[in-house]
Amino acid sequence: MFSKACEYGIKATLFIAQKSLHQQRVSLKEIASEIDSPIAFTAKILQSLARSGMVDSHKGPTGGFEMDRTKMDTITLYEIVHAIDGDQIFHGCGLGLKQCDANHPCPVHEKFVVIRENLTQMLQNTTVYELASGLDIGLTLLKR
Amino acid sequence: MFSKACEYGIKATLFIAQKSLHQQRVSLKEIASEIDSPIAFTAKILQSLARSGMVDSHKGPTGGFEMDRTKMDTITLYEIVHAIDGDQIFHGCGLGLKQCDANHPCPVHEKFVVIRENLTQMLQNTTVYELASGLDIGLTLLKR
DNA sequence: TCTATTTCGGACAAAAATATCCTAATTAAA
DNA sequence: TTTAATTAGGATATTTTTGTCCGAAATAGA
Known part of the structure; x- marks a missing residue:
């Protein structure tokens, strides 16, 4: 359904959001480890998400990502999907016409x-906060 | 949503079916031309569809595909989607877990x-005949 | 039987997606 | 001011998907 880049992008964003709920900034390393993704590839995706304003990034010691x-x-x-996979x-x-x-x-x-309308509505109605909360209370998982 | 192979596979199958409604067998060349697809790649997909019994193929002069x-x-x-793109x-x-x-x-x-259930139901409820009929009366198109 | 036409199938090639590597730029803290 | 940690970004590599090429096999018809 989505590209790998998009899957990683969503998972990374949700992890960043979850940690930000507790005022914790997270590093690329932590993110890649927590969402089980290739680190350098994840870096590219995060760069792109930062550029498009989805997350905030900070360089240097104590740097990392937050939201x-x-x-x-x-x-x-x-x-998020639109930013990474386009429309x-x-x-x-x-059928590709x-x-x-x-x-x-x-x-x-x-x-x-009909199907696409369902998908679009669902994606538009699902906030990062909603999903990050589910993660935070242990209801859902980013690995496995 | 689907791979290119799958898009071509669906379009090829529908064209074959439409022609078969009039007892016409169609060649690979005709198919590729009518659905605007790369001929050799389309050949591979048709081979696979023939092997899995979706369409019938015949070699030699007057040969071609039918259903x-x-x-x-x-x-x-x-x-069709399952045969080409898997499950x-x-x-x-x-998210790829x-x-x-x-x-x-x-x-x-x-x-x-929910979304996947919608998609699955839609695909399972849509027969080749239904779509081939729409094509045949000019209601829908395979090119453009 | 011979020939021309067609699909079959393996090997190869190109393009796109996924993934890695390395250096630069930034920056917090010693 | 120096150092170490971190993201940024360009270049490169690998894998998968898409696409091509060519000869083999089958077969209808002359």
């Missing part, structure tokens, strides 16, 4: 509109 | 279950 509460409440899975998954044709819309539909157009 | 009406009514998008999309964790289930859920597990 303030306002962002946790504002940013949804939709923003192909939200707007691209299910360049031009596919209600006027020139591919055979699965109508059926995919 | 009988019984198969059109029986085979759904689910079978990752249906059963894999949205190896073990992710109701007892050990990732942060998005519950939300993804």
